[in-house]
Amino acid sequence: MSQVEKKAGLLRRTSSSKKPLKEKVVLMYDEIFAKENPAKNNPRFWDELFLMKVNLEYLESKLESVDGEEVQRIQDNINSLFHHCVQALGEEHQIKVVNALQTLCALFRGVHQKNKSASGFDIINMLMGFDKAEQRMKDLMERLDSLLCGDGSESLKSLCLKLLLCLVTVTDNISQNTILEYVMINSIFEAILQILSDVSSRGQHGYDAVVLLALLVNYRKYESVNPYIVKLSIVDDEPTLDGMGMVVHQALTEYNRQYKDKEEENQGGFFSTLTSMVGSMFIADADEKLSVQTNEAILLALYEAVHLNRNFITVLAQSHPEIDIAVTPTTPTPTTPTTPLGTTPPSLDMMNNPELPLDPNLQTSNLLITFLKYASIVMQDTKDEHRLNSARLCLIILTCIAEDQYADAFLHDDNMNFRVNLHRMPMRHRKKAVDKNIPSRPLVCAVLDLMVEFIVTHMMKDFPMDLYLRCVQIIHKLLCYQKKCRIRLHYTWRELWSALINLLKFLLSNETTLLAKHNIFHLALLVVNLFNMFITYGDTFLPTSNSYDELYYEIVRMHQVFDNLYCMVLRVSTNTGQWKEAASKVTHALVNVRAIINHFNPKIESYAAVNHISQLSEEQVLEVVRSNYDTLTLKLQDGLDQFERYSEQPKEAAFFKELVRSISLNVRKNVSLNTLSQDVLLKEFSTIS
Numbered sequence: 274m275s276q277v278e279k280k281a282g283l284l285r286r287t288s289s290s291k292k293p294l295k296e297k298v299v300l301m302y303d304e305i306f307a308k309e310n311p312a313k314n315n316p317r318f319w320d321e322l323f324l325m326k327v328n329l330e331y332l333e334s335k336l337e338s339v340d341g342e343e344v345q346r347i348q349d350n351i352n353s354l355f356h357h358c359v360q361a362l363g364e365e366h367q368i369k370v371v372n373a374l375q376t377l378c379a380l381f382r383g384v385h386q387k388n389k390s391a392s393g394f395d396i397i398n399m400l401m402g403f404d405k406a407e408q409r410m411k412d413l414m415e416r417l418d419s420l421l422c423g424d425g426s427e428s429l430k431s432l433c434l435k436l437l438l439c440l441v442t443v444t445d446n447i448s449q450n451t452i453l454e455y456v457m458i459n460s461i462f463e464a465i466l467q468i469l470s471d472v473s474s475r476g477q478h479g480y481d482a483v484v485l486l487a488l489l490v491n492y493r494k495y496e497s498v499n500p501y502i503v504k505l506s507i508v509d510d511e512p513t514l515d516g517m518g519m520v521v522h523q524a525l526t527e528y529n530r531q532y533k534d535k536e537e538e539n540q541g542g543f544f545s546t547l548t549s550m551v552g553s554m555f556i557a558d559a560d561e562k563l564s565v566q567t568n569e570a571i572l573l574a575l576y577e578a579v580h581l582n583r584n585f586i587t588v589l590a591q592s593h594p595e596i597d598i599a600v601t602p603t604t605p606t607p608t609t610p611t612t613p614l615g616t617t618p619p620s621l622d623m624m625n626n627p628e629l630p631l632d633p634n635l636q637t638s639n640l641l642i643t644f645l646k647y648a649s650i651v652m653q654d655t656k657d658e659h660r661l662n663s664a665r666l667c668l669i670i671l672t673c674i675a676e677d678q679y680a681d682a683f684l685h686d687d688n689m690n691f692r693v694n695l696h697r698m699p700m701r702h703r704k705k706a707v708d709k710n711i712p713s714r715p716l717v718c719a720v721l722d723l724m725v726e727f728i729v730t731h732m733m734k735d736f737p738m739d740l741y742l743r744c745v746q747i748i749h750k751l752l753c754y755q756k757k758c759r760i761r762l763h764y765t766w767r768e769l770w771s772a773l774i775n776l777l778k779f780l781l782s783n784e785t786t787l788l789a790k791h792n793i794f795h796l797a798l799l800v801v802n803l804f805n806m807f808i809t810y811g812d813t814f815l816p817t818s819n820s821y822d823e824l825y826y827e828i829v830r831m832h833q834v835f836d837n838l839y840c841m842v843l844r845v846s847t848n849t850g851q852w853k854e855a856a857s858k859v860t861h862a863l864v865n866v867r868a869i870i871n872h873f874n875p876k877i878e879s880y881a882a883v884n885h886i887s888q889l890s891e892e893q894v895l896e897v898v899r900s901n902y903d904t905l906t907l908k909l910q911d912g913l914d915q916f917e918r919y920s921e922q923p924k925e926a927a928f929f930k931e932l933v934r935s936i937s938l939n940v941r942k943n944v945s946l947n948t949l950s951q952d953v954l955l956k957e958f959s960t961i962s
Contacts, residue, residue: 298325302332305350306339312353319357323369329379336383344399352402355380359409362416367426374432377413378439381452385443393451400452410455421464427477430468434481435944437461441488442941447933448493456489462504469516479520480571484940487574490581491933495922506581517578518588522640524571525647532650532696567651567663570936575644576666579673580921589644589674590683592637642693644670645719649695652727655737662932668743671720672919675750684717684751685760693719698730717751718764724748728772732779738791741776745799746916752806753914755814763816770807770827773800778834781841794845794855797838801862804828806913808865825869825898826891829877832870839863865907872905873898 295303301322304311312318339347358380361373380400388396394403401409420433437456444450468474468482475482489501508514578585648667655661674680683689690713724744731737748769755762777800780793787793811821828835838859845856880897881889889897921929 296328298322298328299331301325302328302335305354306335306343306347307350308346310353311350319353319361323357323361323364323372323376324366325372327372327375327379329375332376332379333383333386336380337387339387348399348402351380351384351399352405355401356405356409359413359416362413362420367429370420370429371432374429374436378436381436381440381443393449397452407455410452411459414456414459414461418459418461418464421461422467427474430474430478431481434478434485437485438481438488438940439944441485441492442937442944445934445938446930447488447491447937448496448930450492453489453492457492457500460500460504462486462489462501466508466510466513469520470510470513471516475516475520479516480524483517483520483574484570487570487577488933488937488940490577491573491929495926502581505577508582509584514578514582514585514588515591517574518585518591518640521571521575521578522643524568525575525640525643528568529643529646529650567660569663569666569932570940572663572666572670573932573936575640576670576673579670583677583679586674586677586680589641589680590639590689592639638691641674641716642691642719645693645716645723646695649697649723649726652723652740653696653698653730655731655740656735659935661737661740662928662935664737664740665743665928666932668740668747669919669925671723671747672743672750675720675747675754676918678754681717681751681754681758684720685715685755685758685762687715689716690714691716691719693722695719695722695726697726714764715762717762720751721748721764721769725769725772728776732776734783734786736783736787736791738787738793738796741796742799745773745796745803749799749803749806750916752803752810752814753916756806756810756914759813761814761816766807766815766820767823767827770804770824773803774827774831774834776800777838781834781837784841788852792852792855794842794852794859797842798855798859798862801838801859801866802913804866805862805910808869808907809910809913822895822898825873826895828866828869829873829894829898832874835863835866835870839867862910865910868907869905873901876901 301311301318304318315321354376358373358377361369364370364373384396384400388399391399397403397406400406417433417437421430440452440456441447441450447453465482465486468478486501486505490499490505492499492501494502579589644667648664648671651660652664652667655664674684692711692713693716694711724747727740727744731740754760777797780787780797784793807815807824811824812818815821815824842856842859842863845852846854846860877889877894877897880893881887886893
């Protein structure tokens with residue numbers, strides 16, 4: 274049977290000369306698409322229609338095939354179909370409710386597919402009639418709200434959420450979906466919160482609810498007052514916020530688990546043998562493929578919660594058993610044929626078991642740790658636009674966290690120590706870290722490790738300047754908090770200093786190539802000012818006086834990099850050109866670094882000459898440094914501990930617009946694949962009815 278015949282809902286051929294029969298629901302659809310009122314000759318037409326199994330494919334294709342003149346001719350019937358769908362949602366007969374929800378989904382999709390270039394008002398008019406639209410949408414939203422908040426079937430609640438996701442994502446640009454104005458007026462925010470606050474409903478519907486909320490928050494967020502933004506920003510109900518955090522935590526945990534499983538799979542068998550024979554060049558390729566699919570929808574939900582609601586910050590630190598290392602396999606959801614890594618919600622087993630028994634040998638985790646592990650995966654490979662944007666969103670979330678006083682307090686809390694096993698990009702020149710060697714430390718150490726890891730591993734031809742700027746700014750914000758609160762963090766600062774110096778070295782080596790695309794002087798200035806923070810205020814937050822000595826040792830040891838940087842910025846700042854002013858700022862910022870180099874280098878050379886030593890050891894250099902602080906003169910630089918606070922509008926508006934478009938397309942595709950598992954639903958409700 275051909276595809277066309279399938280769409281038409283053909284049953285069988287009675288003979289070669291006769292046309293095939295059509296199933297009854299298809300005949301009824303044909304009546305709707307005729308000019309006459311289908312209920313004229315059959316008063317029970319609408320009752321009968323919603324008892325029939327919906328033929329989604331046929332109904333959508335029929336809507337898509339209607340041309341301009343036909344639209345005018347059948348508009349009353351389409352309006353009537355929409356109206357009766359909404360009425361059927363109030364029926365006690367559950368099969369009618371299921372069929373009405375599915376028919377509405379087909380209506381929204383079919384009409385939008387056909388009329389992509391039409392205005393939102395024309396689409397509203399075709400679907401429900403512009404003069405009646407307000408009442409129709411009010412009735413629809415009220416009935417969906419009742420179904421979501423009632424004690425009815427979980428399958429019906431799931432279908433309601435799928436319908437809402439379908440409605441929200443029918444247009445590529447969510448802000449051009451005029452129907453959503455009615456979703457703003459007739460809010461379902463409270464219904465979403467109720468789902469998230471209840472353990473049972475959260476387990477079954479939490480993922481869809483969180484994604485739906487994230488998308489609704491982004492409807493015309495810069496153009497008008499969005500009630501979902503306002504309401505989300507003031508939620509202070511602990512069970513609701515915990516529920517939202519749990520959904521995000523479990524979705525990210527599931528991604529991390531899948532990634533780890535695939536990573537271990539790739540390291541075994543033939544692959545392992547092959548790489549051991551020819552070196553480690555293939556490991557990076559394998560990992561690139563592993564990190565292609567990211568869960569941007571759940572990441573957007575986390576961002577909106579962290580950015581809009583200060584109360585949500587407490588949820589980041591809520592402890593849970595570390596479930597991502599469990600060996601029990603999760604049952605895959607049977608609704609999608611092939612599922613890319615990280616694009617589906619976590620299994621129901623995980624979602625239904627928020628309180629797992631604590632094994633004394635199993636350390637606790639929290640949402641922040643899970644997010645840091647997730648970020649360490651997606652930030653490994655940023656070679657295409659999609660993965661670059663995921664890494665960018667991770668860094669924006671970390672920026673918001675680093676600016677929050679409460680978040681900073683628990684990040685630096687010495688009584689909250691964790692072992693955070695971040696994923697590290699395989700590189701030829703370093704050994705793979707052994708998980709057991711990771712010490713238990715305050716969480717800020719893991720954040721700094723993540724930033725250092727990114728800095729070290731992304732110095733490449735296609736330089737991700739934006740991500741580097743964000744990394745360095747996050748480090749700066751954390752240092753500002755440490756300086757302000759005089760927190761002496763026991764961290765391997767030398768790794769950070771080394772990474773920053775190597776970054777400067779990379780900028781110098783690739784000056785011409787990078788300047789064609791980027792203002793490298795802005796990044797250089799931020800890096801130099803990090804050193805200025807350590808030089809000026811290090812005595813207030815470095816753990817010991819030895820750490821301060823080691824800072825000077827690193828600056829003196831790597832003086833050639835700073836000397837070369839000074840020569841480069843001096844050359845650019847004394848010539849006319851677009852980078853003159855930017856380079857000049859770096860020249861001024863280097864004053865104390867150069868003072869240290871010019872002060873200690875002669876002393877070290879003199880010490881070596883007097884003691885007849887050709888090459889000094891680190892301890893000997895440190896001895897020279899310690900004994901010559903008194904004669905060192907430094908300039909006090911203003912504003913080193915000040916920073917510009919994060920603001921989404923206007924700087925990030927274009928990024929979020931494109932991100933939401935990408936998420937919307939992905940959600941739409943997934944809803945198309947697994948919304949409407951009709952046979953399962955009809956079987957469930959036929960037994961009830």
